[in-house]
Amino acid sequence: MFNKGDTVSVLDEAINGIVLATNGNQVTIETEDGFTMNFTDKELLKVSNSNNLLDTIQRINVDEIAKEKAIPKPRSFVKERKDKHEGGVPEFDLHIEKLVKNKQGMSNYDILTLQADTAKRHIEFAIRNRIPKIVFIHGVGEGVLKAELDFLLGRYDSIDFKEANYQKYGQGATEVYIKQNNKQ
Numbered sequence: 167m168f169n170k171g172d173t174v175s176v177l178d179e180a181i182n183g184i185v186l187a188t189n190g191n192q193v194t195i196e197t198e199d200g201f202t203m204n205f206t207d208k209e210l211l212k213v214s215n216s217n218n219l220l221d222t223i224q225r226i227n228v229d230e231i232a233k234e235k236a237i238p239k240p241r242s243f244v245k246e247r248k249d250k251h252e253g254g255v256p257e258f259d260l261h262i263e264k265l266v267k268n269k270q271g272m273s274n275y276d277i278l279t280l281q282a283d284t285a286k287r288h289i290e291f292a293i294r295n296r297i298p299k300i301v302f303i304h305g306v307g308e309g310v311l312k313a314e315l316d317f318l319l320g321r322y323d324s325i326d327f328k329e330a331n332y333q334k335y336g337q338g339a340t341e342v343y344i345k346q347n348n349k350q
Contacts, residue, residue, distance in 0.1 A: 167209050174210045182213065257339075259303040260289050260311060267291050282314050291323065292344055301330050305338040315340060 168174065172185045174195055183195035183203070191207045260281045262269050269277060285302055292300050318338045319327045319342060330339035 168210065168212065172243070173213045175213050176205060177209055177211055184270065185333070193280075202234075255299050255301055256288075256292070256297065257301045257303060258285070258317070260285060261303070261305055278310065278314060281311055282318055285315055285318060289319070289322065289344075291341055292342070296344075298340045299347060300345055301335070301339055301340045302342065303330075303335060307338075311339070 168185045168188050170185055170187060173182070173296075174185055174193070175182045181197055181203070183197040185193055186196050186202065187194045189206075192204055193207055193210055194202060194204050195210070196202055259275060262272075262277045262281065265284055265339055266272070281304075288300060288302070291297075302315060316327070319325055319340070324345045324347065326343040326345065327340050329337065330341040
């Protein structure tokens, strides 16, 4: 790309000079101050002696610049397979920020009570409407809400529960299975 005798400018520094030699992508220049320095060809820009802007523009390789500026494609991740029976499973987020607009003034007891009451309403709704499975998102935290949820779920005979899919929810969710009996 550079030839001996070309006038060049260093891209990120205020250094100009003349090419003395090239070796692969290494270019040796003599600066205007008389120093000999080595740079890679990507660090240098050929300076034309003519003031003709059109000549300078024509020497710019637009395709190469576009390739450097291109945004890399995001990696594709393996999509989770859904079970045939797993249509839209209702998910209920019990984080307090999802339940109230402003939690200021609420004690920890008030927050936990509201979260437990919300979970109880959703459980009873699922039982009444014969929804076979629901998911509660409770987060990891200190485990107080999870313990309260486990206690609440343990009071129902028609319910089984376990930790939800780790890949989808991490450790902060519980799957609830409602056993259907035909007598209702």
